Amino acid sequence: MVKATILGAAGGIGQPLSLLLRLNKKIDELSLYDIVNTVGVSADLSHIPTPQLIKGYVPKDKSDNETIKIALQGSDIVIIPAGIPRKPGMTRDDLFKINAGIVKSLIHQVGINCPNAFICIISNPVNSTVPIAVEELKKLGVYNPKKVFGITTLDNLRLEQFLSDSLNNKVSTTDLYNDVLTIGGHSGDSIVPVINSWNKNFNDNESYDKLINRVQFGGDEVVKAKDGKGSATLSMATAAYRFVDNLLDAIKFNKIIKEVAFVKIDELETFKLPFFITKHTQYFSLPITIDQEGIKLVEFPGYLTEKEVLMTKHAVEKVKVDVSKGFNFVHGSKL
Structure with missing residues (x-):
């Protein structure tokens, strides 16, 4: 039996993600929690015929911790898309001021009620919310470095699609799925697209730079296209689903899977990580190997071009x- 819980299930990412996970046969119980509307979302999804048990939970008031306790108990995976979306002119720093408190309070409940769950953090800015989660779990004495992930999969989806576009769709995104990836962080130029042998297809720096910029700032493109009335919700839900679906193979079937996520690298087994990364940061988005116990290994891509190395060094800073x-938000002091 596998139970998955979504915290923030009634939001712009939460609803489509709930729909996708409702259709996933690897999940036996789907628990939906949010401060509003979750009972309705659950009722709607319950009309889709699957053998999966589904229930929505809404707290009675701001002091109600019993409802989230029930929602979380027995969870194998907790996915957190809770928070406000980015609006026009809003930086990820602006997002941080609001979403940091939301993530901290939710993680506190996760640590108390299902400390052994795999935790998938979507709430932005991921570069800061993941450290908030880690430090809060440490305060509770339940932190497991193998089971906390910042979901950066949307950067990979964008790279696959945008690179296929740049190559005039001569290469399918399915082929690119196994050959390109993003590392670094999950905001702006902290994102480092690594396109391996596909570099040879770019005969001028302008088209390459355009691709890199579009991957790094794809979120701005969506916010602008939605005219300030939304952000990247459907694509983010799809990205989160891809990660969770792969993670379920490890949890339910004990398969060893490969993924990419933003993780705390200094407390995990690593392979060939450059000194310029390990010296300057405890966190980075990198390829990881996962089994039923969590992260087995964090690796560095086999080859980077000179430009990709420079971008990676910039991303580290x-x-x-x-x-x-994120650390200061929890502790109120400098690293």
């Missing part, structure tokens, strides 16, 4: 600052 913000 950006991530370091963002991590400090």
